[in-house]
Amino acid sequence: MKHSTSPSSRQGAGDYLSPRPPASGTADGLLTAPDDLLATRAGEGDEEAFAILMRRHSPLLLALALHTLGNLQDAEDAVQEAFISAWRRLPEFRHACAFSTWMYRITVNRCLNSLRRRPAPVPLNAVAEPTAGVDSSPAQAAEEDALAGALADALGALEPRQRVCWILRELHGLPYEQIAQVTGTSQQTVRGRLYRARRSLKEMMGPWR
Numbered sequence: 001m002k003h004s005t006s007p008s009s010r011q012g013a014g015d016y017l018s019p020r021p022p023a024s025g026t027a028d029g030l031l032t033a034p035d036d037l038l039a040t041r042a043g044e045g046d047e048e049a050f051a052i053l054m055r056r057h058s059p060l061l062l063a064l065a066l067h068t069l070g071n072l073q074d075a076e077d078a079v080q081e082a083f084i085s086a087w088r089r090l091p092e093f094r095h096a097c098a099f100s101t102w103m104y105r106i107t108v109n110r111c112l113n114s115l116r117r118r119p120a121p122v123p124l125n126a127v128a129e130p131t132a133g134v135d136s137s138p139a140q141a142a143e144e145d146a147l148a149g150a151l152a153d154a155l156g157a158l159e160p161r162q163r164v165c166w167i168l169r170e171l172h173g174l175p176y177e178q179i180a181q182v183t184g185t186s187q188q189t190v191r192g193r194l195y196r197a198r199r200s201l202k203e204m205m206g207p208w209r
Helices: 007-014 035-043 047-069 072-092 099-116 138-157 160-171 176-183 187-204
Strands: none
Touching (some): 099 160, 138 160, 138 187
């Protein structure tokens, strides 16, 4: 593969980046290579290495964006923009944190920017999925769907930075230290935001307790 590291070539490639199946000539070692190695090669212009990183991390980043924004199109746009930004900035990536943490940070920033552009809070009903089992009665299914919708709306009512911390902790299982790295804050700040988010959710979900 011919590698190119000029700014213009990186920008051109980044405009069209999207997860794609492995190329027929992709070495098995590259497919199973650690993120650090792939990020280094991608920083040198290896598009196939970056495509592997995209396939590896896209599902979690899309879930994060969807829970944060509540709209699939907005979430897909945010993740696409995050990967384009990452591709252009990879030559500057110094491995001070894990590649996944770096991508979480870029995606969170894209999501927060998207929320700031919105004129008013948007309910996150799109996040809720039917939770009824196969054997659930119609009444039980309706109640479970209503509960999921209420939780999604309550999550959407949270202050965005609190919402992000709650999602990263409760849905993605990130430790406090990593959440602090993602959000560019201290662990104490993360704990404070989580405390306020949990308290607000508890109050808003009171009728369902």
